[in-house]
Amino acid sequence: MDLSEIAKAAGLRTPVRHQLFINGEFVDAASGETLPTLNPHDNSLIAEVAMAGAADVEKAVQAAEAALPKWQRMAAMDRGRILLKLADLVEENAEELARLESLDTGHPIRDSRILDVPRTAVTYRYFGGMADKFQGEQIPVEAGFLNYTLREPVGVVGQIVPWNFPLMFTSWKMAPALAAGNCVVMKPAEITPLSSLKIAELMAQAGMPPGVVNILPGLGQIAGQAIADHERIAKIAFTGSTATGRRIVQASAGNLKKVQLELGGKGANIVFEDANLVAAVNGAAWAIFHNQGQACIAGSRLMLHEKIADAFLEKFIPLANSIRLGNPLDPNTEMGPLTSAQQRDRVLGYVQVAKDQGGEILAGGQAPGGELAKGCYVQPTIVRVKSAQDRVAQEEVFGPFVTVLTFKDDAEALQIANSTDYGLGSGLWTSNLQRAHRFARDLKAGMVWINSYKRVNPGSPFGGTGLSGYGREMGFDAMREYTQVKSVWVNVDAQITPHYAR
Numbered sequence: 001m002d003l004s005e006i007a008k009a010a011g012l013r014t015p016v017r018h019q020l021f022i023n024g025e026f027v028d029a030a031s032g033e034t035l036p037t038l039n040p041h042d043n044s045l046i047a048e049v050a051m052a053g054a055a056d057v058e059k060a061v062q063a064a065e066a067a068l069p070k071w072q073r074m075a076a077m078d079r080g081r082i083l084l085k086l087a088d089l090v091e092e093n094a095e096e097l098a099r100l101e102s103l104d105t106g107h108p109i110r111d112s113r114i115l116d117v118p119r120t121a122v123t124y125r126y127f128g129g130m131a132d133k134f135q136g137e138q139i140p141v142e143a144g145f146l147n148y149t150l151r152e153p154v155g156v157v158g159q160i161v162p163w164n165f166p167l168m169f170t171s172w173k174m175a176p177a178l179a180a181g182n183c184v185v186m187k188p189a190e191i192t193p194l195s196s197l198k199i200a201e202l203m204a205q206a207g208m209p210p211g212v213v214n215i216l217p218g219l220g221q222i223a224g225q226a227i228a229d230h231e232r233i234a235k236i237a238f239t240g241s242t243a244t245g246r247r248i249v250q251a252s253a254g255n256l257k258k259v260q261l262e263l264g265g266k267g268a269n270i271v272f273e274d275a276n277l278v279a280a281v282n283g284a285a286w287a288i289f290h291n292q293g294q295a296c297i298a299g300s301r302l303m304l305h306e307k308i309a310d311a312f313l314e315k316f317i318p319l320a321n322s323i324r325l326g327n328p329l330d331p332n333t334e335m336g337p338l339t340s341a342q343q344r345d346r347v348l349g350y351v352q353v354a355k356d357q358g359g360e361i362l363a364g365g366q367a368p369g370g371e372l373a374k375g376c377y378v379q380p381t382i383v384r385v386k387s388a389q390d391r392v393a394q395e396e397v398f399g400p401f402v403t404v405l406t407f408k409d410d411a412e413a414l415q416i417a418n419s420t421d422y423g424l425g426s427g428l429w430t431s432n433l434q435r436a437h438r439f440a441r442d443l444k445a446g447m448v449w450i451n452s453y454k455r456v457n458p459g460s461p462f463g464g465t466g467l468s469g470y471g472r473e474m475g476f477d478a479m480r481e482y483t484q485v486k487s488v489w490v491n492v493d494a495q496i497t498p499h500y501a502r
């Protein structure tokens with residue numbers, strides 16, 4: 001089918017041949033090359049997108065450098081005003097953004113409508129409001145001196161995001177960076193560039209000065225690496241795999257750029273014997289099956305107290321089996337396809353790994369047949385593993401794939417929960433207050449949810465420890481990450497005794 005017909009069928013208004021966004025304009029890549037973007041529902045072509053290379057990165061950095069002096073000196077409230085306007089525009093274009101996101105990533109449209117788009121709008125709004133609230137300090141020092149700190153933007157910031165939540169993750173990265181007065185070179189994932197290009201269009205409408213934001217779809221090894229290596233980029237903020245995170249750290253050594261990493265996870269979701277089982281079953285399904293499990297904070301290791309394990313699974317397995325898989329654009333769909341055929345194959349590969357290590361498939365474990373066979377679908381999959389050390393209980397699968405283990409007491413639960421190299425998000429379900437807070441203290445994680453899972457808010461710090469990376473997105477922490485502190489000393493009336501009396 002012709003590209004424009006595909007777009008029309010999906011109800012898209014945006015042109016389907018996309019360009020890079022550099023210096024406030026949509027332009028072709030210097031090489032003229034493009035990348036195809038596929039619909040994971042049936043692997044049909046949705047768009048051809050210009051593919052950035054090192055020359056385009058250089059052009060974007062130059063545009064950002066040229067825009068920086070004016071942008072960082074602009075009244076913070078005026079920077080904020082542009083982000084507030086952008087938040088309004090995201091809401092005005094909500095349906096188109098939701099469709100683009102669903103078409104490109106496979107998110108069920110009902111999730112794109114009630115989660116991805118509203119969360120994106122609130123993130124731009126939160127940081128729009130934050131721009132003139134974040135401030136330096138005055139420090140009480142010795143008599144006669146005034147000492148204060150300035151919070152300065154770090155400069156030109158490179159941002160690299162993955163394909164699992166492209167719309168939301170670009171807002172998590174761009175909103176605080178811009179509020180703090182930085183200019184941005186953003187690279188969306190090669191397979192999901194569409195919603196961020198729509199945001200570029202809305203940025204221009206919101207009055208963002210040219211060069212402040214540059215959006216460059218392209219391959220990780222080419223455009224991503226060029227951003228990571230760039231000597232005049234002052235900071236990289238990255239979300240993606242731990243392997244790529246390591247490469248980015250290595251590349252940062254050249255100009256000692258700041259690095260912020262949000263990497264993988266292997267979230268423990270612990271259900272104690274005194275939990276509200278109905279809430280825990282629903283919460284556990286949400287924790288792993290939302291977005292087809294393609295979330296760094298997914299509750300991918302379900303840990304059940306041995307006394308309630310059978311009762312829990314009696315409810316959990318039929319719930320998983322009843323989740324409605326289908327075309328993401330259908331409002332009745334509860335689970336869409338994985339975002340790429342590569343990711344589907346990777347997840348199915350892990351089903352085999354689980355079986356090879358003696359894992360018992362309690363639900364799913366296959367790609368569905370029929371109409372969905374040509375898409376990137378995987379059934380909701382539950383695997384009882386033999387040991388917390390099994391590969392599927394240690395490695396990030398990044399799909400609708402949850403491992404089940406039982407434990408006998410709190411000590412064993414904590415030991416299992418903390419037994420991976422990751423440390424991003426963990427959840428626990430209990431009615432014992434002391435236990436809840438003790439686990440919150442003792443879990444190796446950047447985020448802990450008690451009697452819930454996967455809550456996020458632009459005000460609440462987001463990030464991990466260990467192989468899950470470092471630095472925090474969201475809230476005041478994000479503003480700290482995107483600024484550097486300058487300490488200013490003023491001699492107000494100090495009489496200084498000369499050191500070198502002559």
Ligand code: NAD
Nearest residue numbers: 161162188189220221224225240241244263264296396398
């Ligand atoms: P990835 O780390 O390769 O890609 C993430 C982003 O980094 C993309 O924009 C990519 O183009 C870019 N990139 C790739 N190589 C680069 C390089 N050398 N220099 C700079 N940028 C580079 O992740 P993936 O291939 O998309 O997914 C692989 C696995 O990573 C998944 O299966 C999952 O386990 C994990 N993952 C985690 C997250 C998360 O949110 N933490 C997101 C996506 C993927």
